[in-house]
Amino acid sequence: MFAKFIFIYCALLILGSGVAAVQLRNPVHSVLSVLVLFFHMAILYLLLNAEFLAAIQIIVYGGGVLVLYLFVIFLVSLRTEIKINRFVTNQLPAAVLAFLLCVILLAVLPAFQLGTKGNYTADHLSELTHTRAMGLEMFSNHLLSFEIAGVILLVAVIGGLVLARREKKSDQPEEPLTPSSHCEVEK
Amino acid sequence: MSFPILSLLIFFPIFGGLSLLTMKGENVQNIKVVALIVSILELLFCLPLWFGFDKTTHQMQFVERHNWIELFNIQYYLGLDGISVLFVLLSALIAVLCILVSWNSIEIKVKEFFVSLLLLEGAMIGVFCALDFFLFYIFWEAMLIPMFLIIGVWGGPNRIYAAVKFFLYTLVGSLLMLVGIITLYIKGGQTFDILALAEQSYSPKLQLILFWAFFAAFAVKVPMWPVHTWLPDAHTEAPAAGSVVLAGILIKMGAYGFLRFSIPLFPEAATSMMMVMLALSLIGIVYGGIICLAQDDLKRLIAYSSVSHMGFVTLGIFALNTQSVEGGILQMINHGVVTGALFLGIGMVYERTHTRKIADYGGLATNMPVFAAFFLVFTLASVGLPGTNGFIGEFLILVGAFLTRPWVALVAASGLIIGAWYMLWLYQRIFFNPVNSKWASIRQLDLREIITLTPMIILIFWIGLYPEALLSYMHVSVAHLLEQVSGSPEGVEHGLEIITSHGGEQMIDKMINIKTTH
């Protein structure tokens, strides 16, 4: 019962902050409401006995990703959206479609039936602790995925670097690009 | 394993063409000479076909058979029978003439032109030799590329439209045929071997569907009414050699396709669709003829006349008896020779006048008497004057059609009247009537041009006076074909109804298969 109450509370807040994030004029406000959403999501994870994920949710999402967003918002420092229409023109069809999608997905839910159970029963999990269980899984069964995720992060780093790096040449793109000029640029 | 003569015939011009590519483009004269030599050698290589052909069997001859793509059971399978052998010869001949007629009229990208022409020749011969459906289709489609270029690069003012129209029109048809071919492969025991496929039997419904799928490709190529409209454009815009190849060989392939594929593979569909095909042919004959009367353009007129003449060919083929089918095949050759010759002639005169409008001509017989004489013979052959090849073909077709369905011959024979009308009118407007002073100093035919036209004259009279020379090649094969389609080497049951009202006996000669009622 208590759990249900918490769920309902979280659900309402998640939906509310979700709608707020989508609707608010100021991007900063949106980011903040998403932050609220993430926190309540973490609560739900706790409710589902996924402590490790709850922590990650707060650390990575709340602490990392959203902060990055905020940085960028401030970096591009565009507050124009506060003044002008924050929506693109096809609002109505988009709303209808999103609604339809929602309705259809809800409509199929009753047909949902749970698959074969695995061996991480609640007892087993609480005995192991979630973090340890995750570690075990990650480094045994999902080792490959873990490695790929590492490469993805590497690519993200490289990509972010490449994209965000301001090139010296950027101010004179018209300069003829001969091999000799490459060398000069390097110096 | 005998000498692979057919492979030689197919690939000699192709390699000849490719080796032309390596020559320097500036040295135009050398290129022409080499192309000519290649084509003449090709013609000489054909001689063994003519002399070595065994006329007493319907079996494929000069067969070459190798596995090619084993996964699909596709074979490199070549062979000739009495139906196809003549077309190979004709192709080789026409190629030589095309090179001759293009000698001076092609002024830009000379090298590429002759390359295209030789590639085209190889592909055309391939089409007639192929006994594997896949191989056939490859050659069939591969022809499109050089032909597209020939029309589009060296053609007249509206050439691009014509070239694209030609390409897409035929492509749509061919693609539908491709679907048919694959379906046939699937239903016919996973083989592309035409002869093996012909021995299978298919359900009537499937036959009908496939028949129409093949019809799409062949009818466009022939061209049968109402899918003929690419032809006038293509003919009109193509350079002389292009028109000649188009008229001489390319559009024969449609009719050849009917003979080689549609009829033996789908006999029931062919017989049940006979009336439809005959009706379309009749429309083609009359429609193509009448429309010629309204043409102001020399080449367009001949193009539409091709529609009419090819109507005769398909009429003959689908009348499905010995005379009509043999006539149809012969008429294909004839039309190739005659219309090819007409286009050669038009090419020569166009080279001098640069106009295709009939109204711009007149009285040319005074200034170009030799040419007028040549053209007269072509005209008369086109009209079907006895003694020329045109007559033999049309006569046999009509006899056959008459035996199958008398009224069909009745309608078709009206094509003879219209044919005479537009051809003679054309001849009059070009060669007769008061001399147009513009052409007072027009150049006579030179030796090269006379040499180009002479073989056609010889063929016209040779076939006209001794058609047996060609007919003898096809007798056995046609009988075999008809046996496949109707169970009798005579073809389908005659539709000529004669009633004898007296006596209990059958009064009419048994030789002719006539219904007798009392």
Add this chain to the structure above:
Amino acid sequence: METVFTLPPLNPILPEILLLCIGLVLIGIDLFFPRNRELLTRITLLAGVGLIAALLYQEPASSFGTMFVVDSYALFFKVVCLTGLVLATLMSDRYLDMEGIHQGEYYSLMVFSVVGMMFMASAGDLIVVYLGLELMALSIYCLVGLQKHEHRSNEAALKYFLMGSFSSAILLFGISIVYGMTGTTDIRGIGQAITDMSLINNPALMTGFVMILAGFCFKVAAAPFHFWAPDIYEGAPTSVTAFMSVAPKAASFAVLGRILFVAFPEIHHHWDIVVAVIALLTMAVGNIMALSQTSIKRMLAYSSIGHAGYALLGVLPGTAEGLSATMNYLLIYALMNMGAFAILILMCDKNNRRESLEAYKGLAGTNPMAAALMLIFFFSLAGIPPTAGFVGKFYLLKAALAAGYTCTVVGAVLLSAVSAWFYLKVVRYMYMSEPGESFTISYTPSLLVVVWIAVIGVVGLGIMPGTLLDWAASSLIGS
């Protein structure tokens, strides 16, 4: 409780690891020998060619449980992707110079994306699929946006990023549903579970499936999920476009094939018609819209959409034959499309990209060789014999017909006539128009190599397709 982690056998995954290392080496070289692009090119090429050779001799195996499967199916796609890498690398050198893209990371990103693709091809688990996909996608987002001073490149990258993320979200949602209903993310396990739990007609499963399908249709640019493709292909640097139109597509088809054939074969009767409609729609959109394009790059983008539609024809029947037809087609498509793009790059010079159709007017007069080669590539793309394009299409049509999809095939065939129309348009411009400007193409050795590989491939496979066909046919899943 002590847990002992044992390292699974690394042999099967060795090519990926090697490639990854090459990627890292490339970064290193870029750091320590900056601007020495030739070295980067050579190493990438060496890696690509070496790995292709290595893959041809790799034994089927699996590792990491069932997460990573090396079967000949996977190997085939890996070869296609690596071929894309090699050819694109060969093309890049000159193009990057011309466009002034100086990032040495270009090659490493390309290599990383190929690593992602190889993981996708071998993935036996949806998690690996997802991660491979993202590795590939993220690298390519960067590659597309590499021309930072170019508005179009920025725009393309951002659009690709936005739509790509959106589609991954949809894919993930689908995965989550399927996971919930089957209790596993293992592809083979899903198939097993569907049978065991008789989920064949379950709407919820269908929904999950459709969302996964949509995710991959997005990646292969199948209608109606194709919208990103034209814009991104046009905006991306041409060498990247060439790469994108070949390698990621192949990898996505690899996954699509594996998922459809291993995880969802039981519900084939549900998805075949969907795939048929998608395939037809894709062909229609690609071929019809290509007609009115004025930029050849964009035209090729639409053509690539159209070709995705054809490739889907092989997936449609759910037969081994069909799948091998698709595989075969993708390799052939890689060759002919790369050839066409190589000509596109050859046409560029520093002052003029010559991406408009107008630039091709009279090419046969000014640069006959380039025109002739383009002619061959375009006729092959149009599927005219005796080119490889025809053989590929033929196999596809045959496979679809054999399974009885006659109407779809007829539609496909008619639309292929439409495609011939716009390919002809270029041929027409090259051969039948007067040249607008006279310029001479300067051929660089690396581009010549690309072009000749492509030509030999296109004509050779057109005439002698036997080996390839046998290879594709024998590379089926599980064999």
Add this chain to the structure above:
Amino acid sequence: MIPLSWYMTLSVLLFSIGVYGFLVRRNIIILFLCIELMLNAVNLNLVAMGHYLDSLDGHVLTLFVITVAAAEAAIGLGLVIVLFRNRRSVHVDTINELKG
């Protein structure tokens, strides 16, 4: 015990909100946020299912999704910055140079 369907319903709703936002907002950064909403919806689904299935695969996938989301954020924001440098705008409806 909370039924799984509750979680799923919430997930669907959140997902739809994300989709809606993605379709209608102009600001690219907000679009990124909407992606995060959609991914969170998926995550919720996965975690809940993992929980009810007694399986950790869902949880592991969630972890990777979060990782990828972070990586995406890095690259996406890099792209935004490049775009902003070039155009001084982060409105999604102003980037429509490529079309047709």
Add this chain to the structure above:
Amino acid sequence: MPTYLLIIPFLPLLSFIFTFLFGRRLGTSSHWVPIVSVVISFICSVYALTQVVGGVRVNMDLYTWISSGTLSVSVGFLLDELTSVMLIVVTSVSSLVHIYSVGYMKGEDGYYRFFSYLSLFTFSMLMLVLGNNFLQLFFGWEAVGLSSYLLIGFYYEKVSAADAGKKAFIVNRFGDFGFILGLFLIYGVFGTLHYDPIFAGVDRMVGSSFILFGKSYDLATIISMLLFCGAIGKSAQLPLHVWLPDAMEGPTPVSALIHAATMVTAGVFLVARCNPIFELSTTALSVITIVGSVTCLFAALIALTQTDIKRVVAYSTVSQLAYMFIACGVGAYSAGIFHLFTHAYFKALLFLGCGSIILGMHHEQDVKYMGGLKKYMPITYWTFLLASLSISGVPGFAGFFSKDEILAMAFASNVPGAKFAWLIGTMVAGITAFYSFRLFFLIFHGEFRGTEEQKHHLRESPAVVTVPLIILGVGAVFSGWVGIPAVLGGKAQWAHFLEPVLGHPHNHPSHFTEILLMIVSVGAGAAGIYLAWLMYMVRPELVTQVRERFGGVYRWSLNKFYVDELYDLTIVRPMLGISRGFILNLFDKLIIEGVVNGVPRLIGQLSHRMRKIQGGLVSSYLTYITGGLVVLIIWMFTGA
């Protein structure tokens, strides 16, 4: 195969080939080869005749021409009584015309061409008559048509000449249309096209009928009618007579040879040759008789008013040919052939006489500008007179015997319409005499009405022209004597000679009736001559009076009963109109091309429209994508 039989047709052929290829170099001496060869042909023909008289009958195949299935047609020769007569007619007239042409065509452009064409014609005509099967007949039939086409259009730079040639060919094609269908039917029934087996087996047609479109037609009738169709075309009978008068655009020797003596009689030859078939159908015979009679009168009426001398003769030819058809129609084939024989000479003479006049008048053909030529051209005058007397049926002249034979047979015949034919024939005998002498008087008597310059140049033609005239004059008088009827003390050798081929006439009139009929027809002729003399010699004002009195009839006659105009209005124009307006513009360009070009255009427009969808906005793209997804989910949902 007897050599002489080969020489007869093939020597002219060789002469044609030789002259056509090398004539240009020979120039003015290019006539030698054709003349010599045709004369040799003539000699051989005479030899052939003697052989036939001696009882020889040759039917031999040269080689198989066409063979296909059961169809096998040879090139082969049949020499029998009918053939031998035709050979004589053809080669003799041809020889004379060849010789005559040396003078007539002197100095013309294309001199060699003319002679080569003449040789070609001779060859074709000989092939026609010599053939032993229908297809070879058809070969010759068409080949003479070709020669006719070429010779009519000899002055091809004249539009009217070129038109006339074309018209002749096309109108003939209408006839051939029926002819060839007849051949098909014959082949369908008999399985062969060779004369002998067909004529031996005609009995099997008795009582048989042919079904077309569910209707049944008597086999013999329909075959006969179809063959007759061809004959109508070639022999210029109603309604296909229109080409012959126009054919006068050709040089006059051509008119004499082709359009009077030989080619146009091919129709008669055909009917005569096929008499076993025609005999089976009274209907067909009746139709022939009636068509013949109507044409006979019709052409004679037109001839009354024409002023172009060649046209008068041309219409008279049509009319005389009609006599021959009447003969065939009433079953008196030998009488028809007899008239063919005599007509060949007197009509050729008339034409050649005209030619001589035209030569003298410097190519003036209108009788209005002639008159009083008697004193300038005496030989022409006298020979022309002989011919006119002969055609008018003056007793003793050739025309008298043949025409009276026909009239007698017509009178006696039971074929429906025969009596009518006799009536018309007798009437036309008078009309013929009238217009012949009208022409004669207008040309040779009275005052010269041409220009002074013409008058200055008027002189008799050279010997090369006049000698043939004289020879033909002999023919015009004596050719009839080979068939003097019994009633006049003759032995009717002609009929006896041809009997093996042409059989007996149905009925013979009694001698009394025959005499009576002769008197009537000679009376009619005499009246005609008298009337002509009266109107054109004695009281010229009568002409205008009559003209005013019968204004309507006169106009119709002058304008040839507006048949050309009728055809122009009902066939030519509608055809051209349909061709351009309906088939080309509406059907081909609008409908078929509309579809052919419309579909691509539609696709092109679709393409442009669809580009709008690809508007560049990510949001809209995603909307479409989501839309697609929703649709897919709904679809799968409902499907599952």
